[in-house]
Amino acid sequence: MARRELQEINAGSMADIAFLLLIFWLVTTTIDSDEGVKRQLPPPVPPDMEQQEVKDGDVYNVRTNFRDELLVEKEVLSIDQLKDGAKDFLIATGTGLLHPERPNVTLGDDNMKYPERQWVRKAELIALEQSYLAAGQEKAAERIREKLTAIELFGSDYRELPGSALISLQTDRSTSYDLYLQVQNELEAAVNELRDELSLAKFNESYASLEERYSRTKEESLLDKIKAIRLVYPQRISEAEPRDASQGYY
Amino acid sequence: MGKFKKKKREMGAISTASLPDIVFMLLFFFMVATVLRTEEEMVRVIRPEASEIYKIEKKHLIRYINIGPPQDKRYGTEPVIQLNDQFADVAQIRDWVENERLTLAEAEQTKMWVSMKVDQDTKMGVVTDVKQELRKASALKVLYSANSRERTN
Numbered sequence: 001m002a003r004r005e006l007q008e009i010n011a012g013s014m015a016d017i018a019f020l021l022l023i024f025w026l027v028t029t030t031i032d033s034d035e036g037v038k039r040q041l042p043p044p045v046p047p048d049m050e051q052q053e054v055k056d057g058d059v060y061n062v063r064t065n066f067r068d069e070l071l072v073e074k075e076v077l078s079i080d081q082l083k084d085g086a087k088d089f090l091i092a093t094g095t096g097l098l099h100p101e102r103p104n105v106t107l108g109d110d111n112m113k114y115p116e117r118q119w120v121r122k123a124e125l126i127a128l129e130q131s132y133l134a135a136g137q138e139k140a141a142e143r144i145r146e147k148l149t150a151i152e153l154f155g156s157d158y159r160e161l162p163g164s165a166l167i168s169l170q171t172d173r174s175t176s177y178d179l180y181l182q183v184q185n186e187l188e189a190a191v192n193e194l195r196d197e198l199s200l201a202k203f204n205e206s207y208a209s210l211e212e213r214y215s216r217t218k219e220e221s222l223l224d225k226i227k228a229i230r231l232v233y234p235q236r237i238s239e240a241e242p243r244d245a246s247q248g249y250y
Numbered sequence: 251m252g253k254f255k256k257k258k259r260e261m262g263a264i265s266t267a268s269l270p271d272i273v274f275m276l277l278f279f280f281m282v283a284t285v286l287r288t289e290e291e292m293v294r295v296i297r298p299e300a301s302e303i304y305k306i307e308k309k310h311l312i313r314y315i316n317i318g319p320p321q322d323k324r325y326g327t328e329p330v331i332q333l334n335d336q337f338a339d340v341a342q343i344r345d346w347v348e349n350e351r352l353t354l355a356e357a358e359q360t361k362m363w364v365s366m367k368v369d370q371d372t373k374m375g376v377v378t379d380v381k382q383e384l385r386k387a388s389a390l391k392v393l394y395s396a397n398s399r400e401r402t403n
Contacts, residue, residue: 012266022277025280034305034365035395036304036393036394037300037303039394042385080402174375177369177373177374180374181396182298188302189302
């Protein structure tokens with residue numbers, strides 16, 4: 001019987017085959033990125049809920065119309081001006097930390113009124129916590145403790161926004177989605193920039209990096225810092241209940 | 251002085267035997283790293299750009315709503331809503347949310363994200379309607395899908 005020597009297969013073209021596969025894969029797949037602007041919608045409003053009265057200065061009104069124009073606090077602004085305007089509103093009468101106190105302008109109707117930031121003082125908080133604990137209101141006491149931790153981390157008392165202060169966004173049905181998202185984006189950028197500024201000054205780290213590190217490590221000390229900054233600059237963007245805006249324009 | 255003769259050395263050909271392995275590694279890397287689009291896009295969506303981008307880590311929690319003009323011109327040019335693989339009406343959204351929620355594990359049902367992929371030229375009317383329906387269905391975590399860009403000053 002003839003014995004044949006097994007010949008080695010030439011693998012030189014293997015690379016070409018693999019390249020073909022690779023290129024085929026690259027061409028056929030579409031990378032679907034899941035990123036965007038995050039928003040929490042408000043829960044549905046029960047029909048019998050009554051409207052709350054808010055002070056005029058406490059709401060930063062942003063409206064968009066069918067021509068993609070912005071009306072901010074009764075003034076026509078362009079989209080690039082929105083962020084600074086929102087920052088100005090959020091700083092309000094001064095945080096007591098980086099931004100010194102500033103007087104509330106109340107001359108005439110044209111001037112923008114800011115919400116009045118209130119001092120959060122350590123001594124008052126401790127007394128308040130005791131009274132809540134005595135009354136058995138554990139949750140309320142917990143909220144006070146968060147403010148106390150914030151004061152400890154900042155190293156000084158701060159001033160907080162009143163609970164009714166918020167940014168209100170009202171969109172016309174004919175506004176383009178692009179403008180809507182840009183407005184949302186600028187408003188969020190305003191909050192984020194202020195948070196970053198405070199965080200860098202107090203903790204030598206940007207707020208974004210605090211959040212990113214917390215999501216990885218779940219460290220308690222990071223969460224305390226995040227909460228402290230959120231107490232000074234809460235993100236309160238409210239979208240008005242939709243209404244047929246065509247009534248309001250003419 | 252011809253003592254030191256230059257030695258002529260033959261350069262051996264570089265072995266290409268490991269080339270296929272390298273390419274295969276590349277291939278596998280791409281296969282693992284890319285996310286396959288699972289559903290067909292029936293509407294044309296040009297995503298707007300935004301700087302405050304959030305990236306969802308747990309992809310299996312995301313459900314998509316696409317809104318935009320249909321790819322197929324026979325269905326007109328007005329923006330339509332696409333749920334899963336078909337066009338849908340605003341009124342169907344609540345049922346859709348309920349069904350999609352059931353596809354998640356019980357512990358994760360409250361963590362569902364709805365990613366809204368909306369064409370940038372769409373008017374807000376239809377988007378607002380969809381949002382109102384999502385609120386009624388208690389699907390409150392929404393992501394407005396966008397491409398990232400730098401913050402403007």
